[in-house]
Amino acid sequence: MKIALPVNVNYQIDRNFEDCEYYQIITINDRNEPLFVETTDTPIGFDVNTNMAENLEKEGVEVVLAGNISTCTIDLFAKYGIKVVRNCEGYAIELVKLFLAGKLKR
Secondary structure (H helix, E strand, O other): OEEEEEEOOOOEEOOEHHHOOEEEEEEEOOOOOEEEEEEEEOOOOOOHHHHHHHHHHHOOEEEEEOOEOOHHHHHHHHHOOOEEEOOOOOEHHHHHHHHHOOOOOO
16 A cells, blocks of 8 residues: 655655655555555646546555645545545654554544
8 A cells, every 4th residue: 555645844844745745655565564665756737636636546545645635636636546635744654653543544
């Protein structure tokens, strides 16, 4: 499984998904533990409404953990089979661990 998160320079969840500085894709191993973290600059010309969901789906992302994210964007991710958990706050890796433990709900 892969989980994507919009993050700032301190690897905390960015408050607004649509304006994030970076995003991380965290690969989860068979023991349900974070295995690999890839941090990527948000691409120039980034438009969440036209290419982000499709790109994340191509990378194998199944879940997005986000802070503030619009309903329109959540619906867009759903079209690509990506679940969204919103209103998250804190460090990305800690949020992933909480999600894997079942402590973050949609």
